[in-house]
Amino acid sequence: MKFIIKLHPEITIKSKSVRQRMSKILQSNIRNVLKPLDENIKIRSDWDKLIVRTNIFTESHRLALIESLACIPGIQSFLEVIEHKVESLDEILTLTQEMFGDQLAGKTFCVRAKRRGQQSFSSLDVERYVGGGLNQRCDTGGVKLKKPDIQINLELDGERLYLISQQHAGLGGYPIATQESVLSLMSGGYDSGVSSYQFIKRGSRVHYCFFNLGGAEHEAGVREVVYYLWKKFGSSHRVKFISVPFEEVVGEILEKVDNGHMGVVLKRMMMRAGAAVAEKLAINALVTGESMGQVSSQTVTNLNVIDRVTDTLILRPLIAADKQDIIDIARQIGTAAYAEKMPEYCGVISQSPTIKAKLGKVEHEETNFDFAVLDTAIQAAFVEDVRKLEQKWELPEVEFSQGEDLAEVILDIRSPEEEEEAPLSVPGHKVVTMPFFKLSSQFTELDPGKTYLLYCARGVMSRLQAIHLKEQGFDNVKVYKP
Ligand SMILES: Nc1ncnc2c1ncn2[C@@H]1O[C@H](COP(=O)(O)OP(=O)(O)OP(=O)(O)O)[C@@H](O)[C@H]1O
Missing domain, CATH: 3.40.250.10 (Rhodanese-like domain)
Structure with a gap:
């Protein structure tokens, strides 16, 4: 069984050296993802495409490969190629008819053949013989060499015939690790799941940081969705999951900060801690699922006040996205089911949160805050290899x-x-x-x-x-x- 992998067009328009680099990284990513399915998988690079070949021919293996390839960033589409051993032109015609005969009814078509190795016929002979034969045997709309309804592509290599049976859509984007790493602040809702996915798809290695505001169940839920996202779209690379115990920080805010400013101050504390974690891991950007106007802390004024707290770049891919569109993507990528049952926990709920925070006022509120509490939380951050998250957290029963x-x-x-x-x-x-x-x-x-x-x-x-x-x-x- 063979697959022809087409690179995402944004890769193919790059300069030769960049394209070669990206193609090489994609080749290695595909190998990392498919190796657990097939130890002996072969992947070779061929100008603007990659060829994946396996010698396991079961249907379940075929489906598993298709599912995996469809989730690897950097692939625009991939063609599924069926392989046969052939000796004569007549055999080629019969096999081609078996595969394409039904699709040709009433349609114009042409046959294109590529040939390598030793045969007693030329590519043109194949095109003529198979095209003429199909036209006689099937009820077609006739042969049309320019812009036919259907183009049948045949490839011959020695005595092997390759027929392209199906085209599958890929994920698009860039291969993981062709772009810089990011640290995604992950609360497990619809938004942060989608924003993390977008960075995986764009070629970043996405690490995850969770602030535990006091809910063990929330952390259990976040661990599950992080593992799912990584396994489905990002498993070509190892990444980290960092859990920061933020309970005491919440307590300090509740005690020391004016009610209306608690939300903005909590986000500033998260950014401070996120930036410190990112620095330790040599990561240059934070990612959040914030979207303008979605909640009170997400007004432009408040986001600006939040951003003043750190020099670290804060990326917000969903800033202008509609909630419904975010939910639709979450459904498509499979994180919605986790978001729906996420027991989100937030002890900081202001009665009338400010939507126009003033930097001076916020900084003044923070003078009451004991920053040793934040430092302790950062020190206590627990870093794990994402693969550890496969193990589900068994939470104790409560009476x-x-x-x-x-x-x-x-x-x-x-x-x-x-x-x-x-x-x-x-x-x-x-x-x-x-x-x-x-x-x-x-x-x-x-x-x-x-x-x-x-x-x-x-x-x-x-x-x-x-x-x-x-x-x-x-x-x-x-x-x-x-
Ligand atoms: N406990 C947390 N741990 C890590 N990041 C968080 C946490 N809470 C919020 N964030 C970050 O801040 C962003 C905005 O969170 P907020 O709670 O204001 O909105 P939200 O709509 O509930 O977000 P989401 O749908 O991602 O849960 C989140 O998308 C996430 O990036």
Whole structure:
């Protein structure tokens, strides 16, 4: 079985040396992706195309190769070539008729043949014999040499006949690693999945950075979608997944920053941390899924204030894209299913977020922020090889309780503002307040002999925090659901 790989047109218009370099990289990328399917796969370069050849002839193998080739950046399209051993012109005619006969009804056509090696006939003989034979045997619209409805391409190499059976669309773009690497800030929603994909397709090696704002389930979801994206489109290269524990940073913002500015400040903290991680990995750009006007932090004014925080280039491929178009791409590439069930977690939700942040005011708000907290988070960033993400995160089960057992202590984990607005009192129960961002540092100070029922208004954060605590080995936690 053989495939002819056509390079993306943007590659073919490059100068000879650039085209050769890109073609070489593509050849190596294809080898990296297909090798696990076929140890002995052969790939050779031929001017403006690559030839992939396998000696495994099963249908499942054919389908697996097609699926993989369709997801490798840099390929415009690929032709599937069927190979036969032939000895005579009549055999060539019969095999060509078997493959194309049905398509020729009422259509004009011509036959083009290319020949290499020793045969007793010329290319012209083949074109005439096969063209004339097909015209007699099939109910065609006649032979037409210029602009026919169908052109049948035959290739002969010694006693081998190659017939092109199907053309498949490729992904387009540039081969991975022909462009510089980027660090994609990945929250797992529709947007960051699509923006990451666009950079993979454009030839970047995309590494992923996730800020864990306190939700273990969110991280589990992000790990899944990152692994999916990498495996499907980027597996020719190894990349890194970096998880930065941002819980304390969120806590510091909630405590020290004015409510309306919390969103912009959180994004600035993410950019600071993202830039520091990128620098450690020698990466020159961050990628986000931000899109103008989508949420309050994504106005031009606010994005400008966010960008002032770092010299690192921040790329936003979706800045002018419509949400529906982003969702359509997410469906097409397969990340939508992950985005739909992503338990996104954000403890920083301003009641009336500013859409016109002033740099001076934001900088002033940040003077209250303890930057040691951010430094600690950056130091604690956990870097993994993306292949490790194949292993699914098994999250511990959490129990719910309506508070029947009065010995159980209710732990109100809402933010201080929420708690102040609507204090919780449960008759017969001791209620302890401990905002969620203090849990990781203060939970250990509680009496380990007691069971704690975590409470928040919607039951989402309490569940996520309970999972988080259980993961750290605390079994004395449940979720309070009155
Ligand atoms: N927890 C996070 N970790 C890493 N990056 C994040 C995180 N939260 C947001 N980002 C980055 O900021 C961008 C904007 O996030 P925001 O939450 O404002 O919008 P969004 O529409 O929810 O984005 P998405 O659809 O990608 O989740 C995201 O696309 C992503 O690049």
